[in-house]
Amino acid sequence: xxxxxxxxxxxxxxxxxxxxAARMAASKGKRVAVAEERYLGGxxxxxxxxxxxxxxxxxxxxxxxxxxxxxxxxxxQEPTLDWATLRDNKTAEIDRLNGIYNSLIDNSxxxxxxxxxxxxxxxxxxxxxxxxxxxIILVATGGWPYIPEFPGSQYALxxxxxxFLDELPKTAVVVGGGYIAVxxxxxxxxxxxxxxxxxxxxxxxxxxxxxxxEKVKEGMHAKGVHLHLHTDIDKITNTDGVLAVSLNRGCxxxxxxxxxxxxxxxxxxxxxxxxxxxxxxxxxxIQVDEHFATAEPSIYAxxxxxxxxxxxxxxxxxxxxxxxxxxxxxxxxxxYSDIPTAVFCQPELGTVGLSEEQARVQYADIAxxxxxxxxxLQTLGGGTDRITMKLVVDRGTDRVVxxxxxxxxxxxxxxxxxxxxxxxATKAHFDCTLGIHPSAAEEFVTMREMAR
Numbered sequence: 001x002x003x004x005x006x007x008x009x010x011x012x013x014x015x016x017x018x019x020x021a022a023r024m025a026a027s028k029g030k031r032v033a034v035a036e037e038r039y040l041g042g043x044x045x046x047x048x049x050x051x052x053x054x055x056x057x058x059x060x061x062x063x064x065x066x067x068x069x070x071x072x073x074x075x076x077q078e079p080t081l082d083w084a085t086l087r088d089n090k091t092a093e094i095d096r097l098n099g100i101y102n103s104l105i106d107n108s109x110x111x112x113x114x115x116x117x118x119x120x121x122x123x124x125x126x127x128x129x130x131x132x133x134x135x136i137i138l139v140a141t142g143g144w145p146y147i148p149e150f151p152g153s154q155y156a157l158x159x160x161x162x163x164f165l166d167e168l169p170k171t172a173v174v175v176g177g178g179y180i181a182v183x184x185x186x187x188x189x190x191x192x193x194x195x196x197x198x199x200x201x202x203x204x205x206x207x208x209x210x211x212x213x214e215k216v217k218e219g220m221h222a223k224g225v226h227l228h229l230h231t232d233i234d235k236i237t238n239t240d241g242v243l244a245v246s247l248n249r250g251c252x253x254x255x256x257x258x259x260x261x262x263x264x265x266x267x268x269x270x271x272x273x274x275x276x277x278x279x280x281x282x283x284x285x286i287q288v289d290e291h292f293a294t295a296e297p298s299i300y301a302x303x304x305x306x307x308x309x310x311x312x313x314x315x316x317x318x319x320x321x322x323x324x325x326x327x328x329x330x331x332x333x334x335x336y337s338d339i340p341t342a343v344f345c346q347p348e349l350g351t352v353g354l355s356e357e358q359a360r361v362q363y364a365d366i367a368x369x370x371x372x373x374x375x376x377l378q379t380l381g382g383g384t385d386r387i388t389m390k391l392v393v394d395r396g397t398d399r400v401v402x403x404x405x406x407x408x409x410x411x412x413x414x415x416x417x418x419x420x421x422x423x424x425a426t427k428a429h430f431d432c433t434l435g436i437h438p439s440a441a442e443e444f445v446t447m448r449e450m451a452r
Contacts, residue, residue, distance in 0.1 A: 003133075007033045009326075010125045010134035011110075012117045012271070015042020017303035017315030018140030019101060023108040024323040032110040033134070035117035035127045040101035043142050043304070044312040046094055047160045052183060054090050055163075056344045059190025067381025081191060083168045090163065119272035122298045126272075136298055136326065139286060140315070141271065143264040143304040152236030155243055156260040159184065168193055169256025173245050175233060176261035177204045179343040182216065184259055186346035189225045196253055197225055198245075200232040205343060208404075209355035211370070215388045215406040219347035222384050233258075266305045273299075283307065292322045309336055340418035342411035347385060350414030353402035353421050356392050365395040367427070369447040375408055376438055389443050391430070398426040403444070413441045 009025045011018045014036035026032040039046045058081075065079050105112045117127040119139075125132045145158035159180050170193065174185045177199035189195040197204075197220070204220075204227075205213040221227055234246045236258055245253040266285035273280060276296040279287040285307035292300045302322055303315035317334045324332035340352040359366045369391040378385055387407030394401050403417040420429070435442025 005031075005123070005135045006132045007031045007111075007134045009033075009136050009138060010117075010132060011035070011138045011140055012119075012125070013042065013140035013142060013267075013303075013305075014040045014101065014105070014112070015140055015142050015303060015315065016044055016312045017319045018042070018138065019105060020316045021138055021140065021302070021319035021323055022110045023104060024320065025327060026108040026110040028323070028327045030327060032108075033113060033125075033132065034105055034110050035113040035115060035125070037114075037116035040098045040105075041094075045097050045101070047163055049312060050097065051090050051094060051163045052187075053344060054093065055086070055187045055191075056183070056346070058086050059187045060346070062190060062192070063383060067377060067383055070380035070382050081168075083165070083191075087164065118270065119276060119299070121275045122277075122296055134298070136300060138322070139268075139271070139273075139294075139299065139301040139305055140303045140319075141267040141305050143307075143310060144267045145261075146263045146265045147260040148262065150233065150235060152238070153260075155236045155238050156258045159259065159261055162259060165257070170194060171253075171255045172196070172257040172259065173198055173233075173243075173253055173255045174259045174261060175199070176263075177201050177206065177229075178261065178263070179205065179345070180264075181259075181261035182220065182345040183343065184261060185220065185225050186223070186344075189220075189223060190346060195225050196228060196255070198228045198231050198233060198247065198253075200230065202229055204229075205345075205349065208343070208349065208351060209390065209402070210357055211390065212349060212351065212355075212388065212404045212406050215386070216343075216345055216347060216349055219385070219406065220345065223346060264304070264310070266307055268305060281307070291325045292318060309339060311339065311341070314339065338418065338421045340414050342414065344411070347387075347406050348408065348410040349404075349406050350410030350412075351402075351404045352414050352418040353400070354392060355402060355404070356390070359392045359394070359401055363394045363396065363401070366401075367393040367395050367450045368452050369393070369427075369449070370451040371443045371447050373443070375440060377408070387440055387443075389440075389447070391427070391444065391447060393427045398428055400425050400427055400430060407440065409440065413444070416441075417444065 008030040009032045011022045011034045014034050022032045022034045113127045115128040120126045172188045172193050173196045175198045185197045204217050232248045237244045243255050268284045278294040278296045286301040288306050292302045302318040304310045321332045321334050343349040372388045375387050390404040392402030430445050433445040435445045
């Protein structure tokens with residue numbers, strides 16, 4: 001006699017990966033449940049990529065207003081920002097997307113639980129006071145911002161709260177050197193906030209190509225962000241809403257807001273995994289194999305909670321691989337190499353493939369091509385922005401192994417080059433491709449002089 005299961009698949013977490021897995025499994029006739037305690041769409045839709053990009057757009061308008069004068073546009077008065085309008089319009093858009101996710105789940109035939117789900121043991125999920133038995137449990141609970149404890153850390157905000165501020169401060173301190181920190185520093189600065197970026201290290205975006213990271217730093221400084229490198233915060237004190245930020249270099253900054261963007265951790269606390277054989281790393285992330293299986297046969301995990309590559313498209317592809325493994329032919333795969341990536345800092349960074357530093361380790365002989373120039377918009381717009389493009393080539397095969405760009409539209413351009421790298425394009429292929437003129441993108445196919 002076979003065991004009875006309430007569901008074939010019970011997904012904990014309705015982010016991009018969890019929802020994709022649930023929909024695909026339901027489309028194959030499986031009995032599927034999804035439980036979400038916060039908001040549909042996960043981090044990306046609610047407090048990540050989507051609202052962040054909307055705020056980036058908003059913060060770029062002052063430079064566009066300035067540039068428009070060189071093209072003959074005369075504004076009747078100095079533009080001003082109504083923060084509440086931006087914030088509330090953003091929230092309305094997120095609500096619309098939440099509704100779309102709700103409809104996607106409903107239309108798939110999966111059952112949606114509004115509540116916190118925990119694991120009561122192998123095959124067992126508890127949600128809203130009831131216990132359910134599932135043949136397979138999928139943990140897709142994502143990540144959560146981490147703020148270290150120090151004197152006054154209770155006064156610091158995480159990126160989650162940044163999207164719902166009652167008002168913009170006159171001065172803000174952003175702590176961190178990763179993509180979330182540099183993105184929010186650019187947003188706040190562009191919205192007219194005096195912005196200080198504090199980072200204990202010497203290199204911003206240290207996991208990216210070093211030359212490109214340096215260009216981002218130079219661009220941020222040119223736009224007015226105050227950079228404090230080799231610096232850490234000792235304590236924060238609050239006096240009637242004014243935050244005094246004491247730095248380890250002996251000075252203080254006064255601010256209306258302190259954002260800590262110093263990392264995210266897997267959202268596994270209190271999930272009940274200790275009642276199973278699931279193995280977790282010291283940072284709370286879940287160990288899985290190539291099929292996203294944990295050490296507990298009935299439990300799988302994917303997305304940010306497994307801490308491989310924390311990107312929305314990666315979580316979605318992992319879900320497709322998993323469902324094909326469980327209920328299909330097992331042919332769908334994921335390749336973690338050459339994943340196009342963008343950081344929506346200002347200036348924008350787009351990259352795919354190996355950094356120059358990585359390429360020098362992996363290949364015996366490489367060629368590096370670099371081009372830097374003023375974007376066409378600035379010729380009449382009067383801005384100081386620059387664009388830097390870079391190709392890294394394995395000289396043994398002529399294959400392009402890295403493409404990097406800092407400047408306007410970097411993400412849009414690098415996405416196309418990601419296809420070229422996946423197809424194994426050589427430098428000769430780039431050289432024989434005609435450019436679109438006039439465009440910034442054409443520079444990638446006209447770089448002939450090797451920089452080093």
